Amino acid sequence: MAKRSLAEGLRRLFGSNRELDDDFFDDLSDGLIEGDLGAKTAMELVDSLRKRCAREGVSDRDSIVALLRQAISPWVGEYSFAPETGKVSIALMLGVNGVGKTTTAAKMALWYKDRIPVVLAAADTFRAAAIEQLQTHGERLSARVVSHKHGADPSSVVFDAAEAVRAGGGGLVIADTAGRLHNKDNLIRELQKIDRIAASRADEGCYRKFLVLDATTGQNGLRQAEAFHEAVGIDAIVLTKYDSTARGGIAVSAGKELGLPVAFVGTGEGYGDFAPFDKALYLDEFLGRSES
Numbered sequence: 001m002a003k004r005s006l007a008e009g010l011r012r013l014f015g016s017n018r019e020l021d022d023d024f025f026d027d028l029s030d031g032l033i034e035g036d037l038g039a040k041t042a043m044e045l046v047d048s049l050r051k052r053c054a055r056e057g058v059s060d061r062d063s064i065v066a067l068l069r070q071a072i073s074p075w076v077g078e079y080s081f082a083p084e085t086g087k088v089s090i091a092l093m094l095g096v097n098g099v100g101k102t103t104t105a106a107k108m109a110l111w112y113k114d115r116i117p118v119v120l121a122a123a124d125t126f127r128a129a130a131i132e133q134l135q136t137h138g139e140r141l142s143a144r145v146v147s148h149k150h151g152a153d154p155s156s157v158v159f160d161a162a163e164a165v166r167a168g169g170g171g172l173v174i175a176d177t178a179g180r181l182h183n184k185d186n187l188i189r190e191l192q193k194i195d196r197i198a199a200s201r202a203d204e205g206c207y208r209k210f211l212v213l214d215a216t217t218g219q220n221g222l223r224q225a226e227a228f229h230e231a232v233g234i235d236a237i238v239l240t241k242y243d244s245t246a247r248g249g250i251a252v253s254a255g256k257e258l259g260l261p262v263a264f265v266g267t268g269e270g271y272g273d274f275a276p277f278d279k280a281l282y283l284d285e286f287l288g289r290s291e292s
Contacts, residue, residue: 099213123178248286
């Protein structure tokens with residue numbers, strides 16, 4: 001059975017006018033863990049909340065949710081990326097296979113396409129299907145795709161895409177990359193080489209690394225974030241499948257544990273189902289809006 005959202009769990013928890021006893025706070029801790037916040041973070045939050053409720057005489061739902069929001073809010077960050085006209089910008093899309101990385105690259109291309117020239121770089125040369133998929137997206141979006149043959153050096157694809165953008169007077173390269181963590185050491189060396197090339201070809205201050213995470217994977221997403229962040233350094237997260245879950249605690253965990261903000265969310269299968277991350281809306285959906 002699918003996990004219910006934290007907001008739904010909170011509504012149920014407060015629905016019977018329960019006393020703020022040990023059982024209540026244990027259930028609240030379980031709800032936070034079920035919301036993908038992580039056991040350690042959930043227990044720390046509940047311990048702090050228990051003490052504050054006792055100290056301030058708080059017992060109603062809206063006040064407790066407000067205290068939770070105050071505690072969680074500093075860990076959740078928004079991230080904005082605005083490529084500059086006339087410069088070469090590069091957005092490197094990172095993440096394990098299966099999170100929707102290639103489709104996210106296409107969605108991002110559509111998002112920026114009316115703002116600045118965009119070139120897609122098929123730098124996941126390990127999978128022929130990934131190259132073909134990105135080429136298909138490019139045709140549908142009328143966006144240029146730079147690709148090499150299957151098995152080619154992926155860093156050379158990023159290099160050529162950056163040179164194409166520079167020759168055109170500037171724009172944004174959105175580079176898809178491989179994510180085969182079962183071959184982790186080779187992948188990390190490959191990504192580190194791509195990282196060096198991208199950093200050298202983008203104009204100063206115009207290079208960003210985005211980690212694509214499936215919002216439904218919970219704490220496994222945090223492990224992925226740790227691996228990629230350690231390998232190449234991540235600037236921000238893009239959450240996919242955000243429409244299929246209201247849990248989304250990975251946004252809190254990644255912010256608290258790694259200091260990573262969220263840039264975009266994918267909310268559906270269509271190219272237009274993509275939007276900048278809205279922290280206030282996220283907290284409303286994650287914890288539930290005030291009933292007052």
